[in-house]
Amino acid sequence: MTDQPVAMVIHGGAGPLRGGDYTREVAHMRALIEAGRDRLVAGGAALDVVVETIAALEASGLYVAGRGASPSSDGRYELDASLMDGPSRRAGAVAALVGYASPITAARAVMEHTHHVMLAGRGAADFAHRQGLKTIEDPSAWFTHAGRGAGRAPSELATGTVGCLALDRSGALAAGTSTGGVFGKLAGRVGDSPIPGAGVWADDTVAVSCTGAGEMFIRAAVAAQLAHRMRFGGEALGAAADAALAEVAVLGGEGGLIALTTTGEIVMPFNSAGMKRAALYPDGRMVSMVF
Numbered sequence: 001m002t003d004q005p006v007a008m009v010i011h012g013g014a015g016p017l018r019g020g021d022y023t024r025e026v027a028h029m030r031a032l033i034e035a036g037r038d039r040l041v042a043g044g045a046a047l048d049v050v051v052e053t054i055a056a057l058e059a060s061g062l063y064v065a066g067r068g069a070s071p072s073s074d075g076r077y078e079l080d081a082s083l084m085d086g087p088s089r090r091a092g093a094v095a096a097l098v099g100y101a102s103p104i105t106a107a108r109a110v111m112e113h114t115h116h117v118m119l120a121g122r123g124a125a126d127f128a129h130r131q132g133l134k135t136i137e138d139p140s141a142w143f144t145h146a147g148r149g150a151g152r153a154p155s156e157l158a159t160g161t162v163g164c165l166a167l168d169r170s171g172a173l174a175a176g177t178s179t180g181g182v183f184g185k186l187a188g189r190v191g192d193s194p195i196p197g198a199g200v201w202a203d204d205t206v207a208v209s210c211t212g213a214g215e216m217f218i219r220a221a222v223a224a225q226l227a228h229r230m231r232f233g234g235e236a237l238g239a240a241a242d243a244a245l246a247e248v249a250v251l252g253g254e255g256g257l258i259a260l261t262t263t264g265e266i267v268m269p270f271n272s273a274g275m276k277r278a279a280l281y282p283d284g285r286m287v288s289m290v291f
């Protein structure tokens with residue numbers, strides 16, 4: 001353990017509605033940052049803190065992930081999540097997972113108990129069953145936004161993927177992302193969130209989690225692009241993040257990202273109206289905000 005300062009970043013999605021009241025989300029993210037700080041200061045591993053924090057974001061129902069997800073065109077709730085460990089670059093993900101309460105927990109199980117990176121659809125659900133993960137008995141009771149997306153244009157609705165990055169006392173980074181996807185999505189649609197290199201990334205330099213128009217984030221390979229601009233192009237974090245996000249805009253997409261380096265540098269850029277976000281800086285300063 002090198003005992004370096006710890007740091008952590010959360011996002012709750014880049015789709016808040018202008019003028020909306022996000023008091024609860026801001027307080028919730030702040031509480032999670034404080035809990036994460038205590039875990040990290042006590043020597044907790046970045047990977048554990050990321051999974052615990054995202055599981056809490058999923059369980060809250062305040063974001064479009066986990067309990068707060070919205071249904072696909074066939075009325076089913078298909079959830080995506082991913083996890084990546086910086087030092088080893090191991091990764092685990094689930095896509096279009098139906099019937100399980102915590103997609104990030106399933107992503108961790110894929111990483112730790114299979115030789116694969118991603119399981120999708122029925123195979124992901126069968127695996128989650130074999131792992132004994134918590135099931136959703138009654139979707140209409142479980143999901144807090146059940147029916148919210150029906151008959152409304154995606155542009156009228158807030159979206160809110162969640163993500164978390166952490167830097168622990170050993171200098172290890174981890175990143176995770178979890179989402180219900182976008183409103184009005186076709187059954188089977190998978191966005192950037194579960195795809196390492198698109199909506200999530202962690203290596204020995206930087207950790208990234210994205211939110212926004214997933215199709216454009218895939219086409220711009222945003223998370224890997226940011227990391228590779230730093231690794232191969234020698235770019236500073238802020239410049240690399242801005243350039244990757246600028247490509248999303250060129251492709252016609254809106255969104256944002258959070259990124260954290262092993263030196264504890266943090267950026268949280270977005271080109272949308274706002275982005276729910278919170279951070280613990282290495283000097284102990286904490287922020288939680290939306291606009």
Ligand code: ASP
Pocket residue numbers: 013014015064159160161179180181182190191192193199210211212213214215
């Ligand atoms: N990026 C997510 C997706 O396309 C949506 C979001 O971030 O709100 O599935």
